[in-house]
Amino acid sequence: MATFSKSMLNEIFRALVEAHIEPQMSQIKHPSYATMKIIHLPTQSYFDIEADSHSIGSFFLVSQVGNEWQSIHGEGHSWSKVIQAVRDWAGRVVEWADTPDLWSESAGWRVFADADSQGDDNSPFTRQERELIFAQLAAMGEAVKRASQLTSAQEARLDERLKVIGEASGRMGRKDWRLLLLGGIFSLVLADAFPPETARHLLELAGRSLGSLFAIGAPMIGRILGG
Structure with a gap:
């Protein structure tokens, strides 16, 4: 059985749209198993989600914005917290992409x-x-x-x-x-x-x-x- 359901993927889609990220500019890898990677193609930012094999409904998160920093969010996140973390990450990606170097x-x-x-x-x-x-x-x-x-x-x-x-x-x-x-x-x-x-x-x-x-x-x- 897939760890990530269609409704969960749709929630991620909506979180990206709310942060003003065009979904076609993103890629999701391995969405049907215990791990998922969301990649923002123009900036190569990513957000990793891994299901905790010891606790149903709990997730481990790692994310990076551009090439500047990596955040390890630790274990024990509920799905609602995962969606909020994706939304926050997407907002930082947009800010990073719009900031000129x-x-x-x-x-x-x-x-x-x-x-x-x-x-x-x-x-x-x-x-x-x-x-x-x-x-x-x-x-x-x-x-x-x-x-x-x-x-x-x-x-x-x-x-x-x-x-x-x-x-x-x-x-x-x-x-x-x-x-x-x-x-x-x-x-x-x-x-x-x-x-x-x-x-x-x-x-x-x-x-x-x-x-x-x-x-x-x-x-x-x-x-x-x-x-």
């Missing part, structure tokens, strides 16, 4: 903007890199929506353009795709009448989250994921 943002954007001066690498992205691109583009879009007063039509246009840019990463080399990304961001202002602050915000986010894909020497993915 001025040092890495500056360095990342220089790599992103100056990629042409670092060679003509137009190699295709790996599957893992494409997955990261899709996750980061989606996170960029949500961050801009929270920070900007866009109309529903503008939000739909932003989602559409970022989706097209993401899909292009599967058929274009990294240098050509970088130019497409830059052109797509600027066209939001020039063709779609977005405020210039929107393009600036997207450029800053792109530099911070995607700039390392274009640095010299390419298994950049390990550096991004902290490996």
Whole structure:
């Protein structure tokens, strides 16, 4: 019999939504057994839940937000306390994701903007890199929506353009795709009448989250994921 029922999984879903985390930006591993791992893909934050084999209805919890800290919550948590802990963790994840790292943002954007001066690498992205691109583009879009007063039509246009840019990463080399990304961001202002602050915000986010894909020497993915 599964330790985690459908209703329990639904409670986790609602806890993420209440904290303003898009469920499609998260992944749940092993939800049908004695352990469960919730992963927030854009930040690689995680929340581990393990059923206590010696006490029915009791759980052991471990969580981490970004790459900054790990919390061990100990044993003896009831399910209601687990849900509250998930809600608190999700709130910290959103706060961490929205807080700029001025040092890495500056360095990342220089790599992103100056990629042409670092060679003509137009190699295709790996599957893992494409997955990261899709996750980061989606996170960029949500961050801009929270920070900007866009109309529903503008939000739909932003989602559409970022989706097209993401899909292009599967058929274009990294240098050509970088130019497409830059052109797509600027066209939001020039063709779609977005405020210039929107393009600036997207450029800053792109530099911070995607700039390392274009640095010299390419298994950049390990550096991004902290490996």
